[in-house]
Amino acid sequence: MGLPYVIRRSIVYFLSLFGGLLINFLAPRLVPGNPLQTRLMELQRMGVRAGGQEFIEKYMKIFGLDQPLHVQFINYLSSVIHGNLGVSITRFPTEVREVIALHFPWTLGLLYFSYFACFFLGVLLGALVGWKSSKMRNAVFMLFIVLSQMQYYTVAMSLLYLFAFLFPVFPTGSAYSLGITFESIFHQIVDIAWHAVLPALSIILIGVGGWTLAARGLMVSIKGEDYLMLAKAKGLSERRRFLYYGLKNTLLPQITDLAITMGFVATGSILVEVIFRYPGMGYVLYRAITALDYPLIQGIALMYVFGVTTAGFIVDLMYPLIDPRVRHE
């Protein structure tokens, strides 16, 4: 392609964001039926005499719904850029922005910790198996491959059943103990970590397999490279050859996949949060869906789209800085 990498990647990034915004904007408007009209009809069925056509027109004007679509879209864009995502219906009068700010840190913590844990554990295991296979390593490898074919809800529900219900070692839900005053900040941190074990474990158990498979493949092909032969001929120790010549080269190319798998893990974390009632954005999203709180659904969805695409964008831009082989191409 003719375009430089950075410009190309930026175009993709802004198009993704724009697409997310566009769908967020269009989806409720393209569905047949006027929400006001439906609501009024419901009211009338219940016997309430509500205003007629005039009333609808007035409200359409207040919300700017009588303007042409492109004007509406520009208004929508400017309000999103100003951080105005509307008001939650179920938590009226709290703004969507405030709800997100309240729950975002939980998702961020859980997601990023387990995401990077998956990456490093997975690549390390795959590299080990590719380097030298033994019965033990292969068994662990196969275990994670099978696990990677499991689904988030399966693993999360099983862990919940085993370690919170049958053997109540861990709490069944939430992210911290309620109604307890902690002796110190240290105790509070332990409590939070204790609540995060099962949700994080669900994500890690599933995520490791994919990285392992790819890392093993890479390591097998790296093992045939001349520079490893040279390293061996130079008499470098096996440990050194594995760490600096093998592992390093297995780790780097995989960084490009970080951006793509990010979306998968992020959406998986939604399901995990729902099952463990972990108070992150995913659980709030689920609650919003069951309560039909559209502004909140859209606000959180937008936040996820923004978070995932931005994280991917940053990772992809940093990659050439980390791996010099890409820079010279």
Next chain:
Amino acid sequence: MINKNSHLKRLLVKAALIKNTLLVVKGNLYIFSGLCLLVCIILFAVLGMYIIPFDPVKIGSVPMDLPPSSKHLLGTDSLGRDLFAQLCFGTLTSLQIGFLAGIIGFLIALMVAFFGGYHGGKLDGILTILTEVFLTTPTLIILIIIAAVVERIEIPTMALIIAAFAWAWPAKTMRAQVLSLKEKGFIYLSRLSGLNSLEIIMKHMIPNILPFLGSYFAVVVSAAMISEVGLEVLGLGPRHTITLGIMLYWAMMHAAVTRNLIWWWLPPCIMLFLIFFSLFLFQRGLDVIANPRLRGE
């Protein structure tokens, strides 16, 4: 005589090809076990549907919260429905959505990869950027936005929505295949001999990467089913019927895990795992055929 001879030769070549393919399938444990597993799952569900006299969808048709017994093989749920009937019915509807979405998504990917990759130029540039846009956007989130506003989702609608977002990754990898294939000698030759591009694609390119295409198809189906169940677990799906995801949705809604109703949430999980695992085996086996390097040492 010559004509007859060449005809016979062609037949022999064909027979050898078929025999080879059969050998590969038979010798390839992955594909064989994957296919067997999938067929078994479908047979199990269809047979179950015929044997079980209970309605899987109608609420209150049997007593609530019964543990598994000889009458209700997997017990009943808190809404008064037989769970074995639900499992069989749900497996079929889930597979239906998954395969429908998979087929549509695969066709989109095929078109994007071949039209873009083969012809190149501006169209290809636009298509690759579009593919990357879809790749970097979190699919399930976009699906949530769409599904949340659609009031009553039917099975075909569900499949369409999912298919629209399930094509990006196979399109990207298939395009790479097309690009490398395009430079091969026999493609140049067929272009020189005056075949049009559609003929070249259909007769010479697709047969050459058939195992790859098969494995991508399995990937698309499994990706579509991941989205499907993900949406359904959150309550966004055809809630008026039963699929495996909807079963899990109701189980979660009624806190089946902490109420010790293990017969409610575990069977659909196991069934989903089996379905995904069979698709994985199938895909892995085809990968090994397409890419001998994967066979390992």
